[in-house]
Each structure stands twice: as C-alpha cells, then as structure tokens.
Amino acid sequence: GAGVSQSPSNKVTEKGKDVELRCDPISGHTALYWYRQRLGQGLEFLIYFQGNSAPDKSGLPSDRFSAERTGGSVSTLTIQRTQQEDSAVYLCASSLAWGSYNEQFFGPGTRLTVL
C-alpha cells in the first residue's frame, strides 16, 4: 500500500528559473491538497483539487504559482520565475474525499531552495 509520494525530494534552483514539483496521491483518493511549510513555521494552504478541478486556489501566493491535476491522480505544482522567498518545503496531501471526516495523508515533501 503506497502512500503519497512526491518528487523530487530536493530541488535547488537559481532565482528566476521555473520549477515543477510532482505529487502522486494515494490511489482512489479524490481530494488533493498542496501546502507550503517555511522553516520553523506551520503549514500554509496553497490549493485544493477535487478530481481534476480546483475549487479553491485561495492560498496561491501570486500568479507565478500554478497547479494542475490530470486523470484525477497526479498533480504538478509549477513556480515560475522563482524568488528566494519561495524557498520552503512543499507538501502534498490526499484524502478519500473533501471534508473533515476524511483525514489527509501527507507525502514527505519537496524541499525547494532558491539561490
């Protein structure tokens, strides 16, 4: 039984470059969430998917951030023209469906460092 997986585990990039972060949710989970965790901070919500649609994008910090989900499964978070303040751990979570009765299972995260 595989859990949520994310790739790459670590990404170092130069300021101004674009990066793509990938999330493979648990099979059968329809809800998928992206969070950001800055050093020493709690998790900050970015975006939520139900199937392939994103009814809640309220946490995306700027238009440099975008995400998509295909086939109701894999999701990609893209950050364009990265800035140093984008450095953080990006965590993906999935749940059977949306709502508090469905616990969210987290992946190990992608640590992004922008030089």
Added chain:
Amino acid sequence: EDQVTQSPEALRLQEGESSSLNCSYTVSGLRGLFWYRQDPGKGPEFLFTLYSAGEEKEKERLKATLTKKESFLHITAPKPEDSATYLCAVHAGGTSYGKLTFGQGTILTVHP
C-alpha cells in the same frame, strides 16, 4: 480569519515526565480539529480528529481533548521516541473544502 496558536513553541521533558501541549483556535464554525506529528524531514503523520467540545481520543501515551476554544494534547510518561513536532490544525465551515489551517507547532524533546 481562522487562527490557530500553539504553545509552548518548544518543550523539553525528561523521560516519564507527563505534560500537555496547547492549541487555541478562533474559527467560524469548527468542523474538525486535527493533531499531527511531524518528524524531521518527513511529512505530518495523522494522530487524531476531534469534532465537538468534550470529545476525547487516546492513542498509546497520547490523549487529545477539545473545548470550545482550545485543545490539549496530553502526553503521559513520554519516551524519547515521542520527540517530534506536534501540529494542530482546524477545518472551518463555509466553503473551505476541507483545507486545514495549521498552528506553528510545538517542538517536543524527551530526554532519556
């Protein structure tokens, strides 16, 4: 705006020394309060969900309780392997679609 505040920021205990972590919240219509454990370099691991004031849940040495304004995570006779960051999060009502609002966490260190 939903807010979650955890205290203390860090807690150092001797093995066997029981204590409690606090999570205070301000939300419009609490749907659920969650506790997670996070080890260094890993994603959060689910511990408990509490839905209404007065509810309690237990798992090994951990016990979570909920009131209308806060939640406590009680740790009884902790062991060094309980060392981790403990995160509290809330799911509020409205159109939040299940997104969680997290506190900043409490770093627990248990010394042998």
